[in-house]
Amino acid sequence: xxxETWLILGASSALxxxxxxxxxxxxxxxxxxxxxxxxxxxxxxxxxxxxxVAATPLSWDAADLAAQPxxxxxxxxxxxxxLNLFLAAGAMPEQAAAEAEPSLAGAMWAVNVTGPAALLxxxxxxxxxxxxGRVVALGSVAGDRGRRRNHLYGASKxxxxxxxxxxxxxxxxxxxxxxxxxxxxxxxAMTWALPKLPFMAQPAAMARAIWRRAGxxxxxxxxxxxxxxxxxxxxxxxxxxxxxxxx
Amino acid sequence: MAxxxxxxxxxxxxxxxxxxxxxxxxxAMPGPCLAARPERLRDLQAAxxxxxxxxxxxxxxxxxxxxxxxxxxxxxxxxxRLNRLLAFDPASGLLLAEPGVTFAELLxxxxxxxxxxxxxxxTAFVTLGGAVAHDVHGKNQHLAGSIGExxxxxxxxxxxxxxxxxxxxxxxxxxxxxIGGLGLTGILSAICLRLAPVPSNALLVRRQRxxxxxxxxxxxxxxxxxxxxxxxxxxxxxxxxxGRGVLEVAEPSPEGLPDRPPKPRRLPFDLPGLxxxxxxxxxxxxxxxxxxxxxxxxxxxAYERFLYPLDAILDWNRLYGRGGFxxxxxxxxxxxxxxxxxxxxxxxxxxxxxxxxxxxKAMGREGIGMLSFARPGYSLxxxxxxxxxxxxxxxxxERITVEAGGRIYLAKDSWLSPQGxxxxxxxxxxxxxxxxxxxxxxxxxxxxxxxLGLG
Numbered sequence: 001x002x003x004e005t006w007l008i009l010g011a012s013s014a015l016x017x018x019x020x021x022x023x024x025x026x027x028x029x030x031x032x033x034x035x036x037x038x039x040x041x042x043x044x045x046x047x048x049x050x051x052x053v054a055a056t057p058l059s060w061d062a063a064d065l066a067a068q069p070x071x072x073x074x075x076x077x078x079x080x081x082x083l084n085l086f087l088a089a090g091a092m093p094e095q096a097a098a099e100a101e102p103s104l105a106g107a108m109w110a111v112n113v114t115g116p117a118a119l120l121x122x123x124x125x126x127x128x129x130x131x132x133g134r135v136v137a138l139g140s141v142a143g144d145r146g147r148r149r150n151h152l153y154g155a156s157k158x159x160x161x162x163x164x165x166x167x168x169x170x171x172x173x174x175x176x177x178x179x180x181x182x183x184x185x186x187x188x189a190m191t192w193a194l195p196k197l198p199f200m201a202q203p204a205a206m207a208r209a210i211w212r213r214a215g216x217x218x219x220x221x222x223x224x225x226x227x228x229x230x231x232x233x234x235x236x237x238x239x240x241x242x243x244x245x246x247x
Numbered sequence: 248m249a250x251x252x253x254x255x256x257x258x259x260x261x262x263x264x265x266x267x268x269x270x271x272x273x274x275a276m277p278g279p280c281l282a283a284r285p286e287r288l289r290d291l292q293a294a295x296x297x298x299x300x301x302x303x304x305x306x307x308x309x310x311x312x313x314x315x316x317x318x319x320x321x322x323x324x325x326x327x328r329l330n331r332l333l334a335f336d337p338a339s340g341l342l343l344a345e346p347g348v349t350f351a352e353l354l355x356x357x358x359x360x361x362x363x364x365x366x367x368x369x370t371a372f373v374t375l376g377g378a379v380a381h382d383v384h385g386k387n388q389h390l391a392g393s394i395g396e397x398x399x400x401x402x403x404x405x406x407x408x409x410x411x412x413x414x415x416x417x418x419x420x421x422x423x424x425x426i427g428g429l430g431l432t433g434i435l436s437a438i439c440l441r442l443a444p445v446p447s448n449a450l451l452v453r454r455q456r457x458x459x460x461x462x463x464x465x466x467x468x469x470x471x472x473x474x475x476x477x478x479x480x481x482x483x484x485x486x487x488x489x490g491r492g493v494l495e496v497a498e499p500s501p502e503g504l505p506d507r508p509p510k511p512r513r514l515p516f517d518l519p520g521l522x523x524x525x526x527x528x529x530x531x532x533x534x535x536x537x538x539x540x541x542x543x544x545x546x547x548x549a550y551e552r553f554l555y556p557l558d559a560i561l562d563w564n565r566l567y568g569r570g571g572f573x574x575x576x577x578x579x580x581x582x583x584x585x586x587x588x589x590x591x592x593x594x595x596x597x598x599x600x601x602x603x604x605x606x607x608k609a610m611g612r613e614g615i616g617m618l619s620f621a622r623p624g625y626s627l628x629x630x631x632x633x634x635x636x637x638x639x640x641x642x643x644x645e646r647i648t649v650e651a652g653g654r655i656y657l658a659k660d661s662w663l664s665p666q667g668x669x670x671x672x673x674x675x676x677x678x679x680x681x682x683x684x685x686x687x688x689x690x691x692x693x694x695x696x697x698x699l700g701l702g
């Protein structure tokens with residue numbers, strides 16, 4: 001049994017996979033939560049084989065609100081030791097498609113915001129009682145300012161970031177660190193078909209950066225770091241100019 | 248993982264695809280296509296439905312030199328993100344892995360545990376899927392054979408959407424068509440490979456200067472029992488010195504070396520096309536030859552350094568400048584091959600076609616695939632910068648190879664003619680018969696398959 005276990009939520013995504021590799025390389029056990037069980041079984045086998053850690057696939061649907069408390073309790077029961085959370089579940093439908101079909105936007109909202117909020121909410125008393133563990137959640141630079149082309153997704157990530165601020169405050173007294181990662185575009189299936197994006201980063205490099213940053217405590221962190229000055233500038237752009245930008 | 252699944256006809260998922268211009272390692276022929284890069288099996292299956300009904304080609308690391316990994320105007324499925332290790336049994340050495348796992352990863356994970364890929368190409372960046380598709384060989388081919396001999400079974404995603412587990416027993420024809428089958432029978436989704444136990448992480452390597460071709464060939468014969476044997480040839484040497492070079496032989500070392508993570512260097516830009524010219528290569532070759540001892544000396548070398556010497560310089564293909572380069576590799580039967588080997592070297596040297604890398608090796612075993620390259624004989628590999636005169640030179644090399652009863656390696660090739668192919672690969676009709684059975688509508692195709700008349 002390792003000293004700590006990471007629960008990876010949305011473990012089939014490329015960034016989550018890379019983070020799981022990072023955690024396993026540092027000797028942590030893993031719970032791999034997601035919907036695609038054959039894929040999670042393959043990932044679990046890989047982590048066990050490469051790093052000799054315990055890795056267990058778990059069936060979990062971020063959008064299933066009612067199931068979240070039970071899932072949190074089951075995870076807590078499974079892991080009596082230190083339990084850390086890495087939240088990578090996320091959906092990004094095309095803006096135009098989500099506008100045309102509001103249920104798409106609703107489903108996205110469930111996966112990006114309400115589901116994770118319900119789950120983290122259920123975990124709060126567990127983590128607080130244990131006075132241990134950390135929470136790392138994948139936000140996005142898209143949440144820093146709503147862009148014309150992607151503001152439905154951006155709004156959901158802004159909501160997540162705001163939720164995490166309060167969540168961090170709630171857990172601060174118990175010593176549980178909460179980190180909101182403001183991730184730039186990653187070279188994954190989610191961005192594969194999109195036009196070329198700036199400062200695109202490889203999942204493995206981002207996972208390494210997130211791992212290092214998570215070791216230093218909670219708060220907010222831009223990954224890759226270049227997005228900190230970039231987003232600072234973008235946030236400061238006067239509205240008249242920003243509204244003319246086609247991005 | 249994947250057991251047998253039933254066929255389904257999925258709809259095209261546009262978010263899986265984007266337009267890309269892919270290159271092969273030689274960088275001499277760009278291949279504009281639509282490409283998908285699935286990260287999980289489910290998306291791999293969905294990628295069988297290519298947009299606009301385009302022909303499909305699976306692609307690993309894109310380390311083949313010519314158009315075997317290109318599908319201009321078609322659709323390409325990149326398997327690099329399907330790279331999980333699924334199961335390993337230390338007793339038998341059997342490893343089950345997804346097709347995108349590279350030899351570099353195998354080395355990193357399994358060499359510390361005392362296992363090594365039983366056959367390995369000259370670069371560790373190759374994927375397992377690509378290795379099976381070309382039935383690759385390494386410096387131990389004369390004893391260990393090519394990779395196909397070490398494949399227990401694989402899961403193959405067929406054009407009709409079904410996945411079949413194929414072993415030499417379950418479907419010998421499909422097995423032999425897929426080993427060395429250039430990705431034209433389907434997409435490998437899992438590969439079961441038998442790794443070889445090794446005593447340590449190092450080899451005992453002996454290097455020796457060979458003054459000419461006769462000495463070289465005699466050297467190979469004398470070293471037929473060595474686990475690894477490979478020759479580097481100065482392809483610019485002429486006359487009495489024709490075929491001079493350095494012979495390297497190696498045996499597994501009982502004692503290992505301390506682990507030292509390698510620091511690869513990167514070639515950050517294309518060298519100008521003229522940087523590799525007759526003079527510079529000639530100077531390099533002279534230096535390399537002189538550095539090798541006259542009397543063989545033994546040195547302990549990490550597997551990595553011996554098996555993959557060029558991997559220390561990432562992107563070394565940029566040495567040849569923007570225009571790229573071609574590689575020629577053929578195998579010639581031992582007896583009839585000797586004079587042909589001489590003619591090939593003379594032809595290349597006469598053209599002044601500076602070849603930075605010329606590798607000679609004695610192969611010992613026939614590949615098990617219908618389109619496997621390997622057969623007993625001498626194998627010669629040459630890099631040749633892409634120049635206006637390349638076509639004529641390659642036609643001459645093809646002629647010499649055919650006349651000597653040899654064959655050209657399709658993983659390296661960009662010039663072979665359909666007639667030459669038919670002469671070199673007598674099992675091509677059997678291969679086509681298997682394709683007609685498993686892919687009747689011709690869903691799979693590549694730049695190379697169309698060039699060679701395989702459709």
